Amino acid sequence: ETGVTQTPRHLVMGMTNKKSLKCEQHLGHNAMYWYKQSAKKPLELMFVYNFKEQTENNSVPSRFSPECPNSSHLFLHLHTLQPEDSALYLCASSPEGEGAPLHFGNGTRLTVT
C-alpha cells in the first residue's frame, strides 16, 4: 500500500478513444503530479497541482487534459492519443515544506494501438 492509488493499472486504447486515468492519495498532501515514464528516457513532468490549482503545465499536448477536483484526487483525461503516448503514467503527491519528497503510485501502463 503506497498511500497513492492509481487506476486502472493497465489500459489499452485506440487512437480515437477517450479514457481517463485516476489517482487518489490518502496522505493529506496538498500537491499532486502527473509524470510520464517512457523506456530509456527520464521521467517527464507533465502537470503539477497545488491546493487544486494547476501550477505547472510542462508543454503537454492538449490531448492530455488534467483535472483536480480536490486535494485527494487527480485525473488525466485522454483523447485522440498517438502510439508514442504509450508509456507508464505515474501519479505522485507531496506534503508542504521545502524540498518535500514525492510519494508515487504504482502507475498506469498505457498502450495506444
Place this chain on the structure above:
Amino acid sequence: AQSVTQPDIHITVSEGASLELRCNYSYGATPYLFWYVQSPGQGLQLLLKYFSGDTLVQGIKGFEAEFKRSQSSFNLRKPSVHWSDAAEYFCAVGAGASPGTALIFGKGTTLSVSS
C-alpha cells in the same frame, strides 16, 4: 537549470558485494537530493534524501548516500547487495521552496544482481 546525470545505465553486482551508484547534479545552490528505487511494474519508492547538515545520509534497506559539494555528487552505496535489490535506481534533485515544485530525475541506473 537543474540537471541530474547518472553515468551508468546498467550495473551488475554479485550478491554480497558492495555497490556504488553514481549521481552528479547541476544546480547553483545547495539542492535537495533524493534517491528512489523502482521495481518492475511498480512506482518509485523513496530510499533516502539529503536536505542539509550531515553529508552522509542513511536510508531504508541498508542504503546510504554521501553528498559531496566539491564534486557535485550524491552517490548511493550499499555494503552488501541482496538479490532483492535488483531494480532501477533514480537520483533526483529539487530546489522547490514550496509544495508543487517538482523534482528533476536522472535517466536511472538498472541494477542486476548475479548469484
